[in-house]
Amino acid sequence: MKNFIFLFLAIGLFTGLQGCKDKTEPSGGVDLKATFMATYNGTQLEKNKDYTFGTFPLLFLRYRMYLSDITLIKEDDTEVKISDVEYLDFTPDSSPSDLSVTPEITYKNVPEGNYKGIRMGIGVNAANNAKKPSDFPADSPLSIETDYWPGWASYIFMIIDGKADPDNDGTKNLSFSYHCGSDMVYQEFTINQAINVTSSGANLNIEFDLLKLLTQEDGSLYDMANYPVTSNDVNNFKVALEVISGVERAITIDQ
């Protein structure tokens, strides 16, 4: 008799679990692999390497940024959000090499179909930015303390640091550091780009070119010599806004 009860219980439990599993299991979909790369004038970015910026040489030490709410847009305008937040550190200090790294992220269970574009935010969206690193588990990109600045009560959305020699005297004694953060500089934009996700998935290459990023809308280069650093002052986000808005022009996506 005892055995019977046990059997019933076991069957009940098993069916119960099966029932739950059906409900939570995502409905298929395929893998979308995104490879991110930082470039300068079309070639893969290297730290500590001399590049030409208009009339003078410069080098980069750090380039990293957060992306938020990455969303694919279908031809009928319905949307598929594939990511809440990503942290792209192209120049991690754990890497022994100066060549920038190319983070690869695979998004699971992406519905097949023809998409016409992709939307993303540069930075951390307002909901997440209202929190702080200790609110997130250690494996979350939002737990990274070094990229949070208490002075703004904000994540630092994007960091571009380096040295330049605007007067061409042979020493790069101008340090530039563009640290952009706080809700006021959050950028969101859509890139029109056909993305076909087939039954075998899809591969996307997403490139951020620093020369394009530092080139203004009218085609002129950013005035780095006169505006080498972003201000900490919440009432003075001019430089931060100008620099971070260049990301939209810096992106190329291909499949």
Add this chain to the structure above:
Amino acid sequence: MSVLVKFGNRITLPLVTLGLMTFLGACKMDMPPGGSDPGDLENISYDPHPYTIIKPDHFPPVPIPPDNPMTMEGVQLGRMLFYDPILSADSSMSCSSCHLPQGSFTDNLAVSIGIDGIAGRRSSMSLLNVAYATNGLFWDGRSPNLEDQAMRPVEDPIELHNIWPNVIVKLKVHDTYPEMFRKAFGIPDRDSISKELAVKAIAQFERILISSGTSKFDQYQQGDLDVFDDEELDGKLMFFDEGEPLNLPDAQCFHCHGGLTLTGNQYFNNGLDSVGNLSEFPDKGRFDFTGNPNDQGKFRAPTLRNIAISAPYMHDGRFATLHDAVAQYADNGFGVINEDIFIGQMGFPIGNGQYTGLNNYQIGAIVKFLHTLTDTTFVNNPDIQNPFK
């Protein structure tokens, strides 16, 4: 001369232990169970209790590797091993000889000295919050994690100068360790005691070395704004680049010593030496590990918590006082090619990428702020003291 004598000791010690083993082996037949028979520990119960790390609420969760879960028994064993000179060749030194609680787990020497009296080239590092250091250990980051790190001092010729097989032999014949290894890791017999398990236990102990969250700085962070006097507050504002509204300059410190542990655990040239060529750094630091020429003279930015009690300062202990350490930053470095950009940006901007540097008041205020990071509750925590005393 004394080196020779020591050398002799080290040769004889393994022989003596070996002799002891043979002696014990010979007696085995007459001995009740408890020798080194297979399964000789199985009658001791193995029932490990999960250890909950005590940390301040405002601290992030402590990263624990899945293959070394924290247990009460593991931490207790690790604490014994950390403080026991049994790990050194001549039983004269333990980990704690160079990592003492009262110095925030440093030895307060410029460079550490091993069992043979030979001075190393680097200063001992604070182990406070070392569990959060997940970007490489040591000044140059050559060790990936605490388990790997703990392997190294035992065989380092200028530290404990022993060999692991010798340590394991001593642990196997010890009165209490076999039972402790059984209780922590469930091993069936003494022969299963290994260096891998020993370092796991030590690492578990090191992961409980977490701030108490009661320093003046933590009280301020938690909203008790009155704990800081004006100078400490000025220091804090400059440290975190928050002084603009009060017309205080940026000292840029938080870029490298930021977050709750007051370090991002990253590697920089923080402008200590004026070299013409990067290959001239006396200690090449991070380069020794990465082989990247641009990493010459880079070191990991250490935590500044408890910095007031862990003098002297820098990887080679070159500064005796906190004032000297901070004053080093005041003049914006030497312009060495791989100096970090923030080293050149201390003070107010004066155009053309130049900065004023920090004046004496500002240096003093930052030093006063650094004193607010002292955590005596941590240092006096009974759970982390020498269990043999």
